[in-house]
Amino acid sequence: MRRLLRVNLSSGLIKEEDISAKIAEAFVGGRGFGAKYVYDEIPPNIDPLGRENKLMLGTGPLAGTSAQSFSKWMAYTKSPLTGTFIRSSGGGDFGAWLKWAGFELLIFEEKAAKPVYVYIKDGKYEILDASAIWGKTTSEAQSYLRRIHGAKARMVCIGPAAEKLVRYAGIFSGRRTAGRGGTGTVMASKNLKAVVIEADRSENLADPEEFKKLVRQQVKGYKESLGFEPFRDYGTPMGVDMGNALGYFPVRNFRMGILEGHENISFMQYAAITQEHTGCYACMLKCGKVRTVPGGPYAGATSEGPHFETIWAFSGSTGCADLGATVVADHLCCELGIDTISTGNSIGFAYELFERGILTTKDTDGLVLKYGDPEPMLKLIEKIGSREGLGDILAEGVKRAAEHIGKGAEEYAMHVKGQELPGYEPRAMKALGMNYALSNVGANHCYGYAQQEMGNPRPRVLDPAADEDKGDVVKYNHDYMAALELAIACTFPGNNLECFGLELVAKMLAAALAEPRFGSEDYLWHVAEKVYNLERCFNIREGFSRKDDTLPKRMFTEPLQGGLRDGEVIRKPDTIIEEYYQARGWDNNGMPTKATLARLGLQEVDKDIAGFRS
Numbered sequence: 001m002r003r004l005l006r007v008n009l010s011s012g013l014i015k016e017e018d019i020s021a022k023i024a025e026a027f028v029g030g031r032g033f034g035a036k037y038v039y040d041e042i043p044p045n046i047d048p049l050g051r052e053n054k055l056m057l058g059t060g061p062l063a064g065t066s067a068q069s070f071s072k073w074m075a076y077t078k079s080p081l082t083g084t085f086i087r088s089s090g091g092g093d094f095g096a097w098l099k100w101a102g103f104e105l106l107i108f109e110e111k112a113a114k115p116v117y118v119y120i121k122d123g124k125y126e127i128l129d130a131s132a133i134w135g136k137t138t139s140e141a142q143s144y145l146r147r148i149h150g151a152k153a154r155m156v157c158i159g160p161a162a163e164k165l166v167r168y169a170g171i172f173s174g175r176r177t178a179g180r181g182g183t184g185t186v187m188a189s190k191n192l193k194a195v196v197i198e199a200d201r202s203e204n205l206a207d208p209e210e211f212k213k214l215v216r217q218q219v220k221g222y223k224e225s226l227g228f229e230p231f232r233d234y235g236t237p238m239g240v241d242m243g244n245a246l247g248y249f250p251v252r253n254f255r256m257g258i259l260e261g262h263e264n265i266s267f268m269q270y271a272a273i274t275q276e277h278t279g280c281y282a283c284m285l286k287c288g289k290v291r292t293v294p295g296g297p298y299a300g301a302t303s304e305g306p307h308f309e310t311i312w313a314f315s316g317s318t319g320c321a322d323l324g325a326t327v328v329a330d331h332l333c334c335e336l337g338i339d340t341i342s343t344g345n346s347i348g349f350a351y352e353l354f355e356r357g358i359l360t361t362k363d364t365d366g367l368v369l370k371y372g373d374p375e376p377m378l379k380l381i382e383k384i385g386s387r388e389g390l391g392d393i394l395a396e397g398v399k400r401a402a403e404h405i406g407k408g409a410e411e412y413a414m415h416v417k418g419q420e421l422p423g424y425e426p427r428a429m430k431a432l433g434m435n436y437a438l439s440n441v442g443a444n445h446c447y448g449y450a451q452q453e454m455g456n457p458r459p460r461v462l463d464p465a466a467d468e469d470k471g472d473v474v475k476y477n478h479d480y481m482a483a484l485e486l487a488i489a490c491t492f493p494g495n496n497l498e499c500f501g502l503e504l505v506a507k508m509l510a511a512a513l514a515e516p517r518f519g520s521e522d523y524l525w526h527v528a529e530k531v532y533n534l535e536r537c538f539n540i541r542e543g544f545s546r547k548d549d550t551l552p553k554r555m556f557t558e559p560l561q562g563g564l565r566d567g568e569v570i571r572k573p574d575t576i577i578e579e580y581y582q583a584r585g586w587d588n589n590g591m592p593t594k595a596t597l598a599r600l601g602l603q604e605v606d607k608d609i610a611g612f613r614s
């Protein structure tokens, strides 16, 4: 029987519960459990930062085994940034430890009266005083907890920015983070600073011999993948070179598609300053890289990163290809505990407002937000983390910040459903862009990454510039990621590099869990589609509909400047949206029809959304 731990932070009551066989079979695990419990347990229209919201931390059914890249973990909740369902994926080793402690899911309810952390060991659970680490950075808090509980303890924690309720704070395991959507902010709203687990390694597999054979097959797949070696050696910064070559690297708040001087932040530059390769539990790709800046104004700065998105967020936003500044920015965000994508995007927004005279030095405490100068960016990161001056406004995310600032600022807020756009230009890759528009969690590249626009033939290659005939592929990508995330498979080997496919995931699930249905790829596709629709229904209950499935106006009206996709706009968003809705079996307002819900085994949800249909 698979189990969860329910922690009431107000009453102090902690209890183990079985995940019923019915739920386990219908939702498989990982994101499937996240979507099911969030839908069932978080009532509509509550304040995401209020007591009624719940924070759930989950691991996958293959976590803690020798299967490669399956030991990540996820946070699920109602997002304080978007008001939608959010699932945010974190790395490190917490996922394996959570599994060894015996749980697929931790559910945190209510709010502690004072700062606390939860300690889990050998079937015992305690809510302990966190006053000594409240206000501490993520590294300080984790060092303290390691000192108290020993080097074998593993943990997740939040940073001081979450405590200030910056709406895009993340949850950290080591230097890896569930960054997007403000899951750390929800954790802080519950006065929960950390979760610490001590557990011994254990593998409880239904068919260990078959599982071992499948892991060997998986490892072979990694070694045979063309992308394996370069990704292992250089990591995600290769995206900088690719993004600029293909004209999808957003610059100056999504006006241009190529960054002047991008050679200075090429992956080779980062490789030259890499000292160590780090990875999540049981992952031979080790995409984390520890780097130290050797010279210049930021000499000596070090971080476990930056990854591609962070490099983009702190170079494209300011139009400044300064390698050292990206390392400093990465380190600052990690210590404060904030999402680098939302932070960089918010700062890019502020730079554009300053250029247009909507913000002046009166609003910025004297900072001159001039393109090409990364110094104000670094100061703004600190101001966001401490909610000081303009940082207090930007800490709300660009949507709320624009509403607060007024003077037409809304036009320059680059978000979908309140979540800031990541580092892929929608006009240069339109299936990827429309993935942002249609996603259940706001703009998120990993939620439905369009490999087909890079030449992947699964299910068919797409022309990145084409304006139609791609809605069904956007659906395919959303469902494919949802299927991989039933086992919380990492997107890099599972989707981007094609080190393994869904067929292998299905075989591994069947060998691990003795549930023959999980061995069918078709079954995983079916469950993934069900999960996607359930998340959508959560959002519908919150009032979301077709009107929210859109992109910033700039994408439709302002031609992209520079690079390979110079002059592109998204010409037919409605066409792609309608193709997508049709492929999904949704009505014209983006609502799953009664027949679609019945096909997916979600009949009981129909009554919740029937009143929202047009």
Ligand code: SF4
Binding pocket: 069, 070, 072, 091, 092, 278, 279, 280, 283, 284, 285, 286, 287, 288, 490, 491, 492, 493
């Ligand atoms: S590829 Fe990177 S993020 Fe994914 S599991 Fe491996 S180390 Fe973690």
